[in-house]
Structures are given as C-alpha cells and as structure tokens.
Amino acid sequence: xxxVTQMEGPVTLSEEACLTINCTYTAxxxxxxxxxxxxxxxxxxxxxxxxxxxxxxxxxxFEATYRKETTSFHLEKGSVQVSDxxxxxxxxxxxxxxxEKLVFGKGTKLTVNP
Amino acid sequence: DTGVSQNPRHKITKRGQNVTFRCDPISEHNRxxxxxxxxxxxxxxxxxxxxxxQLEKSRLLSDRFSAERPKGSFSTLEIQRTEQGDSAMYLCxxxxxxxxxxxxxxxxxxxxxx
Numbered sequence: 337x338x339x340v341t342q343m344e345g346p347v348t349l350s351e352e353a354c355l356t357i358n359c360t361y362t363a364x365x366x367x368x369x370x371x372x373x374x375x376x377x378x379x380x381x382x383x384x385x386x387x388x389x390x391x392x393x394x395x396x397x398f399e400a401t402y403r404k405e406t407t408s409f410h411l412e413k414g415s416v417q418v419s420d421x422x423x424x425x426x427x428x429x430x431x432x433x434x435x436e437k438l439v440f441g442k443g444t445k446l447t448v449n450p
Numbered sequence: 451d452t453g454v455s456q457n458p459r460h461k462i463t464k465r466g467q468n469v470t471f472r473c474d475p476i477s478e479h480n481r482x483x484x485x486x487x488x489x490x491x492x493x494x495x496x497x498x499x500x501x502x503x504q505l506e507k508s509r510l511l512s513d514r515f516s517a518e519r520p521k522g523s524f525s526t527l528e529i530q531r532t533e534q535g536d537s538a539m540y541l542c543x544x545x546x547x548x549x550x551x552x553x554x555x556x557x558x559x560x561x562x563x564x
Contacts, residue, residue: 340492370552379454379541379557380493425492429552436545437483437506438553440492 338363342426342441349416349448357411357444359400359426367428369393369402369409370438374423383411383424416448454556456542462562463532470528471559475544482525483553484517485541486510493541499525532563 343358361367368387372380384393389404398413409426426441455474463469475482480501485493496515498506501522511517514532519525529536539560543553 372552372555377557379555380543381555382552385552427492436481437495437498438485438493440494442490442492 338439340441345444347446352415355413359409370427372425456556468530473525473542479544481545483543487539537563
C-alpha cells in the first residue's frame with residue numbers, strides 16, 4: 337500500500353542553520369504531497385503542498401519540490417528560527433476509495449536553539 | 451469561523467468505560483475525517499464522511515468504535531469498552547469538496563485510558 341518514509345529525528349540545529357528533512361514515498365498513481373507542522377500543544381497545520389511532478393511548494397521560507405523520478409519531497413529552509421521548533425510530518429494524499437485520505441510519515445522533531 | 455473545533459481537549463477514563471468525542475468542522479466543509487495519532491507516530495486514518503454519509507472506515511476502527519455525522523454538520527466518535535491501547539490523540543479534520551487542498555485539522559482530543 338501507499339507509504340511515506342521520513343528522516344528520523346530528533347534534529348537539533350542552531351538558529352540560522354540550514355534545514356533539510358528527507359521524505360520519500362511509495363504510491364500507486366499520482367499522489368499529492370504535503371508537509372504538515374505540529375507545534376507543541378496544537379493540531380497539525382498545512383505548511384506546503386505540491387500536486388504534480390516538479391511542482392515546488394513554499395511557505396514561511398520552507399520549500400519542497402515534488403520529484404517523481406526519486407519519489408521524494410524533501411523539506412528545506414535556508415535559515416531556521418527558534419520559532420520553527422516543531423514536529424514536521426510528510427504526507428501523501430491518495431484517492432483510493434474516493435476518500436482522499438492522507439498517509440503520514442512518522443514525523444521529525446526539530447529543535448532550534450538560539 | 452474559528453476552524454475545526456474538538457471537545458474535550460483531554461479525557462481520562464477507566465478501562466472498560468465508554469467515551470465520546472465531538473468535532474465541529476468548518477461550516478462550509480462537507481468532508482470530515484477522523485485520525486488517530488499515537489506517541490511518536492504520524493496520524494493514521496480512521497474514517498471519512500461526505501456530508502452525513504460515512505463512506506470509508508479503516509481496519510483500525512474495530513467494532514468498539516462508532517462515528518456519526520448527523521445532518522452533515524458536527525461529528526461524534528464513540529469508543530465503547532475502552533482499552534489501554536486506545537490511549538492516543540484523536541484528530542478531526544475537514545475539507546471542502548475541491549481537491550486537492552489538504553485538510554484543516556482540529557487540535558485533537560487526547561484520550562488516556564487508565
């Protein structure tokens with residue numbers, strides 16, 4: 337079945353460091369890809385998305401490019417801030433059964449130190 | 451509109467008791483989803499409603515679980531005869547019909563079965 341594998345954490349960085357969180361997927365058909373972020377004590381928030389190959393999603397300085405050839409959707413940010421500390425989830429959307437349910441990776445916890 | 455609302459935020463119950471959670475989606479969203487998230491894992495799909503119709507249920511949703519969405523508005527998730535393995539965060543999400551836009555998640559209900 338469809339699955340998402342993302343880089344295991346936790347990841348600890350200093351402020352202004354570069355961030356890459358790897359995400360690869362296995363899916364039938366052509367899924368849409370998402371990154372969600374979960375801040376402490378809060379629900380998941382959509383960070384960015386890409387709906388087809390070579391699309392680049394971006395938001396709040398984060399970027400990810402849908403790479404069909406490598407089945408990847410790595411999350412990147414050039415300069416992280418303390419406020420970026422959160423858990424990041426890669427997900428794909430599958431339309432099997434018409435429900436458009438999301439399949440998530442296990443999450444990567446990011447801590448940014450001042 | 452304040453987003454997806456879930457109540458209660460926390461629930462502690464004794465093993466064997468029944469519990470019910472409520473989700474109020476964004477008013478114009480006709481799709482509603484329930485997910486379960488255990489510690490250190492990504493959310494896992496439980497069930498999906500389009501308006502009042504429950505169109506898909508995961509194998510994770512045992513016979514002790516039941517979900518309803520009367521009149522296509524709010525939804526309830528009931529767990530009967532709770533077990534310690536039911537301890538998790540239960541997340542509700544809603545989305546409009548247009549695809550793919552990702553979901554809006556609520557903050558979740560954290561269930562602890564003692």
